[in-house]
Amino acid sequence: LSLHITFTNPKADYFNPEKVKNFLKEAKLTEQLPLIIVCDRFNFIHDLVLYLYQNQQFKSIEVYVQRVNPARTPAVVGGLLDVDCEESIIKSLLQTVNPASIPIDELVAEVESRNRLKILLPFLEATLAAGNQQQAVYNALAKIYIDSNNNPEKFLKENDQYDSLIVGKYCEKRDPNLAYISYRKGQNDLELVNITNENSMFKAQARYLLERADRELWAFVLSANNIHRRSLIDQVISTAVPESTEPDKVSVAVAAFLAADLPAELIELLEKIVLEPSPFSDNENLQNLLILTATKADKGRVMDYIHQLNAYNAPDIANICIQVGLFEEAYEVYKKINDHSSAAN
Numbered sequence: 001l002s003l004h005i006t007f008t009n010p011k012a013d014y015f016n017p018e019k020v021k022n023f024l025k026e027a028k029l030t031e032q033l034p035l036i037i038v039c040d041r042f043n044f045i046h047d048l049v050l051y052l053y054q055n056q057q058f059k060s061i062e063v064y065v066q067r068v069n070p071a072r073t074p075a076v077v078g079g080l081l082d083v084d085c086e087e088s089i090i091k092s093l094l095q096t097v098n099p100a101s102i103p104i105d106e107l108v109a110e111v112e113s114r115n116r117l118k119i120l121l122p123f124l125e126a127t128l129a130a131g132n133q134q135q136a137v138y139n140a141l142a143k144i145y146i147d148s149n150n151n152p153e154k155f156l157k158e159n160d161q162y163d164s165l166i167v168g169k170y171c172e173k174r175d176p177n178l179a180y181i182s183y184r185k186g187q188n189d190l191e192l193v194n195i196t197n198e199n200s201m202f203k204a205q206a207r208y209l210l211e212r213a214d215r216e217l218w219a220f221v222l223s224a225n226n227i228h229r230r231s232l233i234d235q236v237i238s239t240a241v242p243e244s245t246e247p248d249k250v251s252v253a254v255a256a257f258l259a260a261d262l263p264a265e266l267i268e269l270l271e272k273i274v275l276e277p278s279p280f281s282d283n284e285n286l287q288n289l290l291i292l293t294a295t296k297a298d299k300g301r302v303m304d305y306i307h308q309l310n311a312y313n314a315p316d317i318a319n320i321c322i323q324v325g326l327f328e329e330a331y332e333v334y335k336k337i338n339d340h341s342s343a344a345n
Contacts (some may be wrong), residue, residue, distance in 0.1 A: 004190035017042040032060040032067075041258050049079030058089065062096055072102035076138055088121050094120075099127040105136040117144055138162035143170050144180060156181045164188055168195075180204055189217050200229045206240035213249040218256030233262075237269050245279050254289065263297030275308060287312035295324050302329045306336065318342065 018164035021044055024035040032052065039048035052060050061080075065073045073094070080090050104127070111117050120281045121144050127137055138161040145152040145165075156167070156178060164186025176199040183192035189212070196205035209218060209232075221232055236253065244250050250273065257266040269292040280286055287309045294301045302321065306329055314337045321330035334343035 017044070019181065021047065028055075032057055033063070036060065036064050036068055039144075040064070040072060040174055045075040046082070047074055049076055050083055053080065053083050053085060062093060065093065065097050070097050071103060073097055073102045074110040076107040077107060081114045081116055081119075090119060091122055094123040095126075099123070099130060099132055104132075104134050104140070108136055108140040112140075112143070118148060120144070133161060135161055135163055139166050142167045142182075146171060146174060152178055153181060156185065160185070165191065176201065177204075180208075183210055187212065189214070189220075193217075193221060197228045200231070202228065202235040203239050205232055206235035206266065208245070209236065210244055210249050210253055212239040213252040215252060215256060215259075218253065219259065222256055222260035222262065233265050233268075236264075237272050241269060242276070242278060247280065247283070250280060254286065258293075263293050266293050267298060269300070282311045284311045288317065291317050292320060295320055295326060297329060299316045299324070299326060302326055303332065306332050314339075 021035065021038050021042070024038060029035070030082055035051070036048065039045060048064070049061065052058070052064075061076065077090055077094070080093075108117070108120065111120055117140065120140060123135055124141050124144070128141065138159055142152065142155060142159075142162045144150070145155050152175075156162075162182075164182045165188055168179045168182035168186070168188060168191055171182055172195055176195050179195045180192060180201060182188075183195065192208060193205060196202065196208075205221075210220060220226075222229060226232075241250055254266070254269065257269055267290065270286060270293065272278075274283070274286050274290050275281075285331060287305075289313055291302060291305045291309070294305060306317070306318060314333050318330040318333040321327070321333065331343050334340075
């Protein structure tokens with residue numbers, strides 16, 4: 001008791017901790033509490049774990065993490081891993097400690113740095129089942145499920161509690177598709193664009209862009225500085241837009257092509273959704289835009305559009321054709337709507 005009082009007294013700084021630690025180790029006391037208190041106070045955790053493990057003092061290790069300082073559990077587990085302690089002993093030790101008193105992120109960092117993360121699975125699942133909603137628990141579980149291929153896609157899609165940046169980064173070299181799922185969950189736009197660019201996942205990127213419907217993000221990927229722009233545009237036109245049933249999001253994509261000054265690509269996009277069967281085939285605004293863009297970028301297509309399409313605003317389109325010198329096209333528009341006077345003029 002006197003040793004306990006001395007070592008835990010904040011004013012008891014007059015002894016040399018290194019010498020006292022060595023003295024207590026050499027004394028081989030039957031009661032290890034004095035050594036535990038000195039090592040805890042002066043951060044000799046690795047020395048303490050090594051000494052107790054070598055002397056088979058497993059009960060003293062339990063006393064330390066259960067009663068003296070549970071917050072040191074991460075360092076204790078790290079020390080046990082460093083001395084090649086059996087996994088069963090570490091798992092049993094974790095079962096005896098109140099999870100609420102353990103800094104989960106520190107525990108995960110200690111074990112992950114030694115590439116032994118799977119050892120925490122029973123503890124983390126029990127912690128989660130007990131109602132602990134710390135983000136660190138979900139992050140660690142995600143990493144374990146990824147490494148063990150234990151249905152990680154389901155976990156990443158159905159949970160919102162993990163840090164999508166941390167988990168996504170963890171996945172990048174292991175499985176880019178899982179990184180994409182994580183970044184998509186967290187709407188980590190730049191990270192998602194980078195991972196899909198690096199792995200030529202342009203179909204996935206195109207679908208995300210359409211779903212995200214963010215004008216700034218569209219401007220970023222459609223920039224002339226993007227060396228992957230053409231590959232992305234191909235997938236936007238061939239896959240993402242035809243799959244969509246949401247007019248608002250398609251409108252954002254069309255506006256982005258317009259803002260990026262990509263008339264040829266815009267014509268490709270509009271042809272895909274206006275000339276081919278789609279929910280937007282009869283959209284007046286899109287038909288107008290297709291013909292208008294063609295009058296500026298590819299006049300040879302205008303006549304075909306006038307004959308094929310039926311939902312555009314005929315008077316407006318005729319006037320635009322007249323303004324750019326497409327008189328025969330304007331005549332065909334008036335003729336199509338039986339405006340004989342305008343056609344004659």
